[in-house]
Amino acid sequence: MSDSKFKNPIVAWIDYRLPVFSFMEHELHEYPTPKNLNYFWNFGSLAGIILVIMIVTGIVLAMHYTAHTAYAFDSIERIMRDVNYGWLIRYVHMNGASAFFIVVFIHIFRGMYFGSYKSPREILWILGVVILLIMMATAFLGYVLPWGQMSFWGATVITNLFSAIPVVGDSIVTLLWGGFSVDNPTLNRFFSLHYLLPFVLVGIIVLHIVALHQHGSNNPIGIDTKSPQDTIPFHPYYTVKDLFGLGVFLVLFFGFVFFAPNFLGHPDNYIEANPLVTPPHIVPEWYFLPFYAILRSFTADALIYLPISWLMSAKLAGVLAMFASIMVLFILPWLDHSPVRSARFRPLYKQFFWLLVIDCIILGICGAKPAEEPWTYISQAATAYYFLHFIVILPLLGFFEKTKPLPTSISEPVLKGGGGLSSAASAKPMEKA
Amino acid sequence: MRKSLISVVAAVAVLSSSGTMAAGDAVKPPKQEWSFSGLFGTFDRGALQRGFQVYNEVCAACHSVRLLAYRNLMDIGFTEDHVKKIAAAKEVTDGPNDEGEMFQRPARPSDRFVKPFPNEEAARAGNNGAYPPDLTLMTKARVGGADYVHALLSGYKEPPKEKKLAEGMSYNLYFAGNQIAMAPPLSEGAVEYADKTKATVSQMAHDVTTFLAWAAEPELEWRKRMGVKVILFLLILTGLLYGVKRKVWSDLH
Numbered sequence: 114m115s116d117s118k119f120k121n122p123i124v125a126w127i128d129y130r131l132p133v134f135s136f137m138e139h140e141l142h143e144y145p146t147p148k149n150l151n152y153f154w155n156f157g158s159l160a161g162i163i164l165v166i167m168i169v170t171g172i173v174l175a176m177h178y179t180a181h182t183a184y185a186f187d188s189i190e191r192i193m194r195d196v197n198y199g200w201l202i203r204y205v206h207m208n209g210a211s212a213f214f215i216v217v218f219i220h221i222f223r224g225m226y227f228g229s230y231k232s233p234r235e236i237l238w239i240l241g242v243v244i245l246l247i248m249m250a251t252a253f254l255g256y257v258l259p260w261g262q263m264s265f266w267g268a269t270v271i272t273n274l275f276s277a278i279p280v281v282g283d284s285i286v287t288l289l290w291g292g293f294s295v296d297n298p299t300l301n302r303f304f305s306l307h308y309l310l311p312f313v314l315v316g317i318i319v320l321h322i323v324a325l326h327q328h329g330s331n332n333p334i335g336i337d338t339k340s341p342q343d344t345i346p347f348h349p350y351y352t353v354k355d356l357f358g359l360g361v362f363l364v365l366f367f368g369f370v371f372f373a374p375n376f377l378g379h380p381d382n383y384i385e386a387n388p389l390v391t392p393p394h395i396v397p398e399w400y401f402l403p404f405y406a407i408l409r410s411f412t413a414d415a416l417i418y419l420p421i422s423w424l425m426s427a428k429l430a431g432v433l434a435m436f437a438s439i440m441v442l443f444i445l446p447w448l449d450h451s452p453v454r455s456a457r458f459r460p461l462y463k464q465f466f467w468l469l470v471i472d473c474i475i476l477g478i479c480g481a482k483p484a485e486e487p488w489t490y491i492s493q494a495a496t497a498y499y500f501l502h503f504i505v506i507l508p509l510l511g512f513f514e515k516t517k518p519l520p521t522s523i524s525e526p527v528l529k530g531g532g533g534l535s536s537a538a539s540a541k542p543m544e545k546a
Numbered sequence: 547m548r549k550s551l552i553s554v555v556a557a558v559a560v561l562s563s564s565g566t567m568a569a570g571d572a573v574k575p576p577k578q579e580w581s582f583s584g585l586f587g588t589f590d591r592g593a594l595q596r597g598f599q600v601y602n603e604v605c606a607a608c609h610s611v612r613l614l615a616y617r618n619l620m621d622i623g624f625t626e627d628h629v630k631k632i633a634a635a636k637e638v639t640d641g642p643n644d645e646g647e648m649f650q651r652p653a654r655p656s657d658r659f660v661k662p663f664p665n666e667e668a669a670r671a672g673n674n675g676a677y678p679p680d681l682t683l684m685t686k687a688r689v690g691g692a693d694y695v696h697a698l699l700s701g702y703k704e705p706p707k708e709k710k711l712a713e714g715m716s717y718n719l720y721f722a723g724n725q726i727a728m729a730p731p732l733s734e735g736a737v738e739y740a741d742k743t744k745a746t747v748s749q750m751a752h753d754v755t756t757f758l759a760w761a762a763e764p765e766l767e768w769r770k771r772m773g774v775k776v777i778l779f780l781l782i783l784t785g786l787l788y789g790v791k792r793k794v795w796s797d798l799h
């Protein structure tokens with residue numbers, strides 16, 4: 114025990130029996146990290162912090178919330194008016210959900226741009242897609258809880274989708290509802306699941322991080338770290354960089370919370386749920402809009418539906434396409450089989466990457482518009498392109514793209530582009546690329 | 547990458563502005579000057595108290611503000627005695643008493659605002675089948691918020707010749723579909739303001755909307771005050787963190 118690496122005797126005593134301090138020392142201090150990570154590598158830790166914020170605010174909300182159709186809406190207003198700092202807690206939780214998705218979407222596109230899903234990080238990536246799915250489920254369930262008009266009608270529209278599944282569809286919907294319409298049993302099970310899923314997320318995120326620490330982070334030039342010269346210890350270099358990033362994030366986040374807390378919400382959700390009055394436009398939260406657009410683009414006369422129209426109804430096709438748009442991410446590491454990771458050395462892939470980003474944004478805009486021309490056509494084209502990107506373009510690029518020569522090591526370009534701030538050092542080659 | 551990002555942002559701006567949400571044939575409400583908008587906005591106390599008077603003397607005949615309690619009025623500058631008087635003018639049902647009977651008593655500051663109708667059916671029966679919605683969250687529950695409510699209240703016009711209105715309906719520029727079941731609620735001099743402000747329709751619309759905006763977001767002033775402090779603190783903290791980050795990283799470059 115006397116030869117413990119910890120000077121503090123209490124720490125050494127504990128560590129001898131339960132090696133938590135060795136573990137932290139190993140994972141944080143000794144953990145070697147590529148020295149050239151840019152600010153896009155901040156978003157993973159940000160997402161983790163937001164999850165903690167969501168769990169803490171959520172637990173406090175649950176202390177005052179009443180999961181009953183007759184009281185849910187009023188209990189939220191009670192939180193807003195009569196609970197000490199209740200408005201703050203609720204606005205943080207509400208805007209936290211949006212922030213979570215912004216951060217995670219950036220995190221995912223970062224992974225795509227720099228090829229972080231490629232060997233040996235496929236399982237890390239797959240766990241990430243699972244996290245996305247569970248987050249989406251959690252957010253959907255949570256949005257139902259305040260029992261406003263959009264809560265109710267959103268829940269009705271989305272749960273009804275399952276009825277498109279042949280044979281068992283209707284039984285599934287009844288099971289989800291706990292009855293024959295969205296009603297009190299639905300609200301109760303949604304609350305229960307909304308409380309459960311974030312803790313499932315925690316478990317999967319632990320696995321995500323175990324997988325990450327197995328081979329370490331990818332980096333902007335996408336080549337493996339080769340010598341100790343290429344890496345720096347996570348602490349203090351990236352802890353302080355992550356903290357600075359957190360500061361910038363919090364300024365923006367609290368800007369919304371304090372000065373525009375309902376900017377991202379829908380006014381209809383301040384009207385109590387009413388099964389007898391359908392809102393003129395039922396729109397989901399902004400982060401579901403691209404998926405909603407894919408769902409709605411499969412209409413009976415849509416060109417993209419024709420090839421499969423003999424097989425299934427347009428409704429089922431839409432539902433399957435919506436799920437497929439995420440499922441396709443699971444096999445992304447094998448669809449994109451180019452040996453080069455980073456888009457910096459893949460001139461064609463880089464352009465297609467940005468086309469995909471634009472395509473997703475167009476889908477998002479279409480999802481917010483009423484299902485009328487020209488938006489239906491635009492969303493059909495954008496849906497077709499989305500799948501084309503993954504299923505046709507990426508595999509072909511792997512065969513035909515002429516990639517640029519890779520640097521021999523991480524230290525090489527960093528030393529050359531060096532001087533000044535790390536951000537400038539990493540931004541420069543990106544502009545040139 | 548930076549160039550591509552800028553072009554993406556530009557594309558989004560162009561696309562999302564073309565063809566906004568179709569909202570019937572209603573006109574977009576004009577922007578008003580509100581004391582409570584902006585980073586440092588606060589509710590104008592005079593407008594709040596006049597607005598309460600308009601609500602109490604006009605709108606309360608049909609609309610509830612069920613999430614407010616009379617005690618909340620102390621937050622907009624009424625004295626406790628005044629609030630007691632305002633509450634006592636209304637009757638609430640309480641009970642059961644020792645004999646098991648429900649009874650009527652004057653409202654107390656701790657009571658929620660008394661509703662004009664006991665239930666939706668009664669409200670519809672009293673309004674030609676239309677339901678006057680609760681107004682507590684109205685400015686949060688409509689696109690356009692306070693601007694919309696103000697425009698609605700002062701947006702009654704003679705209908706154009708080709709437009710046929712149903713029995714008991716009024717023509718309003720800003721209401722979706724332009725036909726509203728609420729007769730123009732405000733007319734010149736409908737209330738007599740204690741502070742001698744002239745009770746024009748536009749003045750009353752402005753005051754009652756301010757009152758409703760407060761009813762919807764009673765935490766607004768507190769929120770913004772706290773927000774300024776939190777953001778200032780975070781800016782300083784982030785600046786310091788940036789300095790530390792540069793210092794820590796300086797030995798690498």
Ligand code: HEM
Pocket residue numbers: 164167168169170171172173174175178189203206207210213248251252253255256257258259307308311312314382
């Ligand atoms: C993955 C993390 C989470 C996400 C993405 C999430 C998302 C959401 C969303 C979108 C809402 C609706 C907000 C609104 O419009 O009012 C909501 C409400 C709620 N959430 Fe969560 N939540 C998360 C974690 C939690 C946790 C851990 C709890 C604790 C049990 C919780 C408890 C609640 C409660 C009680 C409400 C209703 C109150 C309200 O609507 O403001 N949430 N959640």
